[in-house]
Amino acid sequence: MEDCLTGEVPDSRLATLCAKPDGGFSARGAYALATFGGVEAASASFLWSSGAPSRVKFFGWLLSMSRIHTRDVLLRKTILTAAEAECPCCEAGLETADHMIFGCPLAVQFWRCIGLSPGGASVGSLHLFDASPAVGVASPASFVLLCCWRLWKRRNAVVFREDPWSLAATLKACRDDAVLWRARLKEGDRSHIDVWLTVLRTG
Numbered sequence: 001m002e003d004c005l006t007g008e009v010p011d012s013r014l015a016t017l018c019a020k021p022d023g024g025f026s027a028r029g030a031y032a033l034a035t036f037g038g039v040e041a042a043s044a045s046f047l048w049s050s051g052a053p054s055r056v057k058f059f060g061w062l063l064s065m066s067r068i069h070t071r072d073v074l075l076r077k078t079i080l081t082a083a084e085a086e087c088p089c090c091e092a093g094l095e096t097a098d099h100m101i102f103g104c105p106l107a108v109q110f111w112r113c114i115g116l117s118p119g120g121a122s123v124g125s126l127h128l129f130d131a132s133p134a135v136g137v138a139s140p141a142s143f144v145l146l147c148c149w150r151l152w153k154r155r156n157a158v159v160f161r162e163d164p165w166s167l168a169a170t171l172k173a174c175r176d177d178a179v180l181w182r183a184r185l186k187e188g189d190r191s192h193i194d195v196w197l198t199v200l201r202t203g
């Protein structure tokens with residue numbers, strides 16, 4: 001390593017997060033660092049402990065930060081013009097992540113159909129959106145992620161395949177995914193999928 005000099009002065013290293021006040025190495029600080037990676041986001045357990053597939057968890061994480069490519073984001077990146085940034089499903093106003101999941105009249109129709117009220121909900125507080133009025137204790141967090149994922153996929157079908165927005169097709173896609181997710185849940189939780197399927201058949 002002595003042969004790999006990165007500058008003219010001797011290499012100096014400081015363990016910022018596990019240093020003693022005098023700059024020495026603190027074993028106690030290192031242990032605290034190793035056992036806790038940082039400040040936990042409020043939505044961390046909602047997203048990462050759910051039974052959803054990894055790609056859906058990742059989607060949920062991006063969604064909670066409004067980082068998915070809804071048209072407002074494409075407008076900000078100057079990929080679209082203001083005239084092209086309206087919601088592709090209802091064509092009323094700017095498409096934002098909040099609009100797509102909770103504000104679009106078609107999304108509202110979806111949530112109401114399964115017994116939930118999206119009024120006042122936002123993607124930034126996705127972890128606070130309570131699906132228990134619909135599914136009780138049957139893995140409500142995973143259920144919310146499933147619904148958001150399928151609202152996004154339906155929106156993409158409208159944009160990229162010019163499919164019509166369809167409540168029945170969205171509910172069916174949710175049911176199809178729910179069946180595939182059964183094996184992902186802990187054994188004791190797998191009957192939760194039957195509750196989901198009953199709720200998703202109400203449409």
Ligand SMILES: [Zn+2]
Pocket residue numbers: 087088089090091092099100103104105106
């Ligand atoms: Zn809309």
